[in-house]
Amino acid sequence: MNRHDAREAVFELLFETEFRTDENREEIFAASAENRELPEDRYIRDTYFGVCEHLEEIDALINMHSKGWKTTRLAKVTRSILRLAVYEMLYLRGEIPESVSLNEAVELCKKFDDEKAKAFLNGVLNSIKNEIVGAENG
Numbered sequence: 001m002n003r004h005d006a007r008e009a010v011f012e013l014l015f016e017t018e019f020r021t022d023e024n025r026e027e028i029f030a031a032s033a034e035n036r037e038l039p040e041d042r043y044i045r046d047t048y049f050g051v052c053e054h055l056e057e058i059d060a061l062i063n064m065h066s067k068g069w070k071t072t073r074l075a076k077v078t079r080s081i082l083r084l085a086v087y088e089m090l091y092l093r094g095e096i097p098e099s100v101s102l103n104e105a106v107e108l109c110k111k112f113d114d115e116k117a118k119a120f121l122n123g124v125l126n127s128i129k130n131e132i133v134g135a136e137n138g
């Protein structure tokens with residue numbers, strides 16, 4: 001499975017988690033891996049559980065950069081894409097360039113989200129990317 005497909009699988013897991021609030025993450029992951037026949041992939045497992053573990057920090061950063069919008073008000077698809085991209089930008093920086101995370105998020109948005117969400121998502125992620133890169137260079 002290539003990284004693009006693995007990223008899409010993580011997005012689907014995050015989106016599914018939005019609806020299965022009565023189950024723990026391990027149960028959701030196991031059932032989804034079996035039902036979708038996901039291969040054992042370190043990126044999928046580590047990224048899914050990493051987003052879940054750092055959700056509070058990720059959402060705080062999204063809230064700070066999404067002018068007038070809170071993650072609780074965003075569409076579940078948009079929220080899941082943003083969370084995945086922000087996790088990659090924060091925690092997989094040495095492995096994945098921020099621009100790749102941003103571009104892949106836009107591609108997920110084109111495939112799964114409303115056309116109007118693309119500009120919003122792109123703006124929020126660019127703002128977060130600029131903060132991360134600025135903090136690194138500052």
